[in-house]
Amino acid sequence: MSLTHIQSFVAVAEEGHVGRAARRLHLSQPPLSRHILALEDELGTPLFERTPRGMRLLPAGEAFLQHARRILAEVDAAVLTVRKVGTAPTEH
């Protein structure tokens, strides 16, 4: 599992469509599809239902989405915090 996989998952969950999510991530469909498959494989359970219209979250996917958003938010917070502390006057 990698942060890239998590970002890919969130994009697909929000778009409900691998193609649109791929454009949003500036990526082509196959690698993005592979990210989702790898995640499902690693977690041992499907996260999406495949429909003719695209991808629909399963309950396991809904649960993962909440955690995924928290992880990404925490990463952003870490970056902001460190940049602030690292530039602080008490650097010495």
Add this chain to the structure above:
Amino acid sequence: MSLTHIQSFVAVAEEGHVGRAARRLHLSQPPLSRHILALEDELGTPLFERTPRGMRLLPAGEAFLQHARRILAEVDAAVLTVRKVGTAPTEH
């Protein structure tokens, strides 16, 4: 930034020593040292002070450590939660 980098950072912060952290992670020193350097480069500020004894956290490193632990804990929680939901009787 990747989860691997974050795990590497936590190990070095806890051991205070790249060599020991590397053994703990089943990795050799150079890649681990590169993880830390990449992290510092990406964040734009050093996280450790290099001493003759090893690595000592700077204030920016202390701040990052708290976030890093939360990120890794959240990842673990995500995995556990999804595995539980994915195996639940209401899988239909």
Add this chain to the structure above:
DNA sequence: TCCACTTACGCTCACCGTAATGATG
């Protein structure tokens, strides 16, 4: 001079994109 981190360097394999294939209404 020892000890620890870092840089050099060659190699492998993970990952991307294009193209082909499957699946479903």
Add this chain to the structure above:
DNA sequence: CATCATTACGGTGAGCGTAAGTGGA
């Protein structure tokens, strides 16, 4: 047959390990 997702496949770059280099007490 149109629309998505997935699999095949070749090429490149990220990342590993061994070995050499650097720096401080």
